[in-house]
Amino acid sequence: MAEEEKQAEQTADEQATENTAATDSVTEAEVEETEEVVAASEVDTLKAQLDEMEDKFLRAQAEVANISRRNKAEHESLVKYRSQDLGKKLLPVMDNLERALQTEINDEQGASLKKGVEMVLESLAVALKEEGIKEISAQGETFDPNIHQAVQTIPASDETPSETIVEVLQKGYQLHDRVLRPAMVIVAQ
Known part of the structure; x- marks a missing residue:
């Protein structure tokens, strides 16, 4: 009986090991999936920030052009x-x-x-x-x-x-x- 108990114990250990391996593989897959979601979320956030910065840059560039054009017109008017x-x-x-x-x-x-x-x-x-x-x-x-x-x-x-x-x-x-x-x-x- 001791041998049967050893075998039963060994089978239980194998099943536990298989369950742990399955759980580990599921956990690793979930972790990878979560990391991909987080990475995608970070990429989307960074893209949104980049778009916002590009918009601000273009607006600032347009404002500088407008100020330059206004100054030139004022200067011409003053001279005239x-x-x-x-x-x-x-x-x-x-x-x-x-x-x-x-x-x-x-x-x-x-x-x-x-x-x-x-x-x-x-x-x-x-x-x-x-x-x-x-x-x-x-x-x-x-x-x-x-x-x-x-x-x-x-x-x-x-x-x-x-x-x-x-x-x-x-x-x-x-x-x-x-x-x-x-x-x-x-x-x-």
Whole structure:
């Protein structure tokens, strides 16, 4: 009987060993499967983070391009309109010089003084023109509220159709496409 018990014990040990081996193989398979799931999950997480970083990079790159383009446009605008403030300050000087030329001169000394004022006015006009400041044409033109300021109206007639500028009271000036001062005019209505 001792031999039977030994055999039974040996069979039980073999079965236990087989069960343990089966359990170990199942456990190893489960562990490998779990590791693959974890690895796949980590890969998906890393891909999502990479996509997010690429998106942030592209947005940052686009923002830098926009800032650069805006700065370039602002710089061009500053260069184009750099004379604006000076031009506005010089326009009253031009008006005063033109008024000085309208005075009546009776002597030779006054005539030479008038000639000097004409030369100064001409030099000033050339300098303003070189900076892009030009006079707004008005006399006989159709009234445009963007560049003209109507300060008075008169009735229209056959000679002066409606919306026509009859008289310029003060010249207007513009710098490139910007109005520095609208022309003050009388318009036929």
